[in-house]
Amino acid sequence: MTYHFARCQVHPEFDVQGWFLEVQGDNPRLVAALHKSMVAKYCSMLGEDSHGSGNATRFAALWLQSLESALQEGNVLVNPAGGIVAKCDLIVLAEIKRPDLTWPENFADEIITIAKWPKGKHYYLCSNRGRVFVPEKFSTYRAARLSALRYVPADRIKSRE
Numbered sequence: 001m002t003y004h005f006a007r008c009q010v011h012p013e014f015d016v017q018g019w020f021l022e023v024q025g026d027n028p029r030l031v032a033a034l035h036k037s038m039v040a041k042y043c044s045m046l047g048e049d050s051h052g053s054g055n056a057t058r059f060a061a062l063w064l065q066s067l068e069s070a071l072q073e074g075n076v077l078v079n080p081a082g083g084i085v086a087k088c089d090l091i092v093l094a095e096i097k098r099p100d101l102t103w104p105e106n107f108a109d110e111i112i113t114i115a116k117w118p119k120g121k122h123y124y125l126c127s128n129r130g131r132v133f134v135p136e137k138f139s140t141y142r143a144a145r146l147s148a149l150r151y152v153p154a155d156r157i158k159s160r161e
Helices: 026-046 055-071 141-148
Strands: 003-012 014-023 076-078 084-086 091-098 114-115 126-129 157-160
Touching: 014 026, 026 055, 026 126, 055 076, 055 084, 114 141, 126 141, 141 157
Parallel strands: 114 157
Antiparallel strands: 003 014, 003 091, 014 076, 076 084, 114 126
């Protein structure tokens, strides 16, 4: 699968730019992967186990409803933190295609923590910048670390087990 990313400016009078993933309504696999990642993100933020049915699951369901609603109007752009905006609402400055779902955006102050729930078997990435990771979990610490290295250098990866 190829993923389409767009570097966009939010308004011609403001130099606020960022990379967004383009999502189309005819790609249910991508929508499902993003939703799972949002569940993991909210669980991490709220300190909930990803297997529970707490507030994180409800927040992710609301996020999914918002995405599906926006997709009814056309293609949607999702930022690295999961924010949703209609593609037609932004100024596209550049577009790239990538074979993996890794946002091209890098933050100089980003720290990624690799964590595992007590008695859990999966490893999760958590960013101090609120980044969404796809896939949302990893079977081994090594796989999680390799994924984190796509975003930050080794000295900005922390572990919490």
